[in-house]
Amino acid sequence: MHSLVGDLVLVRFAAQQDALLHRRLYNALRQAILDKSLAPLTRLPASRDLATQLGISRNSVITVYEQLLAEGYVNTRQGSGTFVAQTLPDSLFDTQACGLAAGSVPTEPVFSRRGQQLLENISASPSQWGAFIPGVPDVNAFPHQRFSKIQARISRRPSPGQLTYSSHGGAPALQQALVEYLRVSRSVNCSAEQILIVEGVHQAIDLVTRLLTNPGDNAWIEEPSYWGIRHILQMNDVRLCPIDVDQAGMNPPDSAENIPRLIFVTPSHQYPLGPVMSLERRQRLLNLAARHPCWIVEDDYDSEFRFSGQPIPALQGLVPDAPVIYIGTFSKTLYPGLRIGYLVLPPVLAKPFRNAHAELYRSGHSLIQTTLAEFIDSGLYTAHIRRMRLLYSKRRTLLCQLITAAFGPQALNEFNDNAGLHLILHLPAGADDVAIANHANNQGILVRALSRYYVGNNPRRGLLMGFASISEDDMPDAFARLVESVRLYCPQALWMA
Incomplete structure (x- = not known):
């Protein structure tokens, strides 16, 4: 039977571009219902009549009617037909239909105090690759083909255990490979059961903080220190106690009034200043931790x-x-996107940490961990480190030469040890290193302001400059652009040369 409603649907149907006829009909009817072209309680044509008028199958019309019914756009009355619903589902999301006054829905989210503090002090760079970005290795120099061959072979016939959640603290092969590697390279004494594989240092610190501190507990951190540690501690409501760093590393007080629950240190190469912690300081920390119920957290990030x-x-x-x-x-040593780090835990902590990690984070990535284990066991890992050590040494030497030529030898950090993946360009007291870094960042030069790494109100001024991810050929031009940023905001720095 021909109807005016059918004519309206025919016009809307013809305007649709979808290749599937039932989708065209669905969209035509739904839009007509929403814009009130088909008013509430309007009777829709019988499926047979509408199919004839549109020239499509009746089954297509029935399918569309059933979909609209399921979504609440139409109702059916037995023996009477199909009608447009009086209250449409979309109106449930209309603030006026819900009786909400204008402006009663928040336009800005309300964050917790800790969340607001974190968001106001974001330090992670939006770009993680480019000239002088600190802490990023040369990812192009990684032997991707060799690593991929191992991974492809292991992935051909994975075991069920490699494809499900892990409760063992990581792939056993990687845990065992790390036992031998750490014993030889870092003099770390442990068993495989003491090693917990995590997704990077941030997750490791978060887990340590959650399990070993209560809100309001004290934690000693180095001054200056890595901002990531500070943010994680603050988000877990731990009180920061900055301890000054000098040429011998963290200088803990002789008598600790506020005994910390955790002590965070980077003793082998302090971040960001670079000194190596002396043996005397190491012994003081160990004695303090032995006398009091506290743990030392040793971050060995680029040793x-x-x-x-x-x-x-x-x-x-x-x-x-x-x-x-x-x-x-x-x-x-490899590349940040791998997202593999590890904890070596005292035996008394190993099992509780493994259980908590599985409960909170649902461990996995067994295939890539097994691949990494074979990469280590085959000697490819140590060979890669040897190659990169030579490459980074050349780049470091060139950057030192550029800094000395432009700013004088005093611009190099006096604590700087011949290690790591970055240097510090010191600036005169009062220099606005944040403004210099921001200007340089906008020019594609990804340095970081040293003052941002301090908690106290008397920070040193300077720029953290990574040399690992920029080639020797590109370094002079990039450095020249940095000099222009320094010249703009701190011209007196150039007088030091």
């Missing part, structure tokens, strides 16, 4: 890249049963 002298042994291996939680990562 593999020492360009002269002997490797510095880890704090963890200095004494038996040291109260030390050792954290390592592959972000600096």
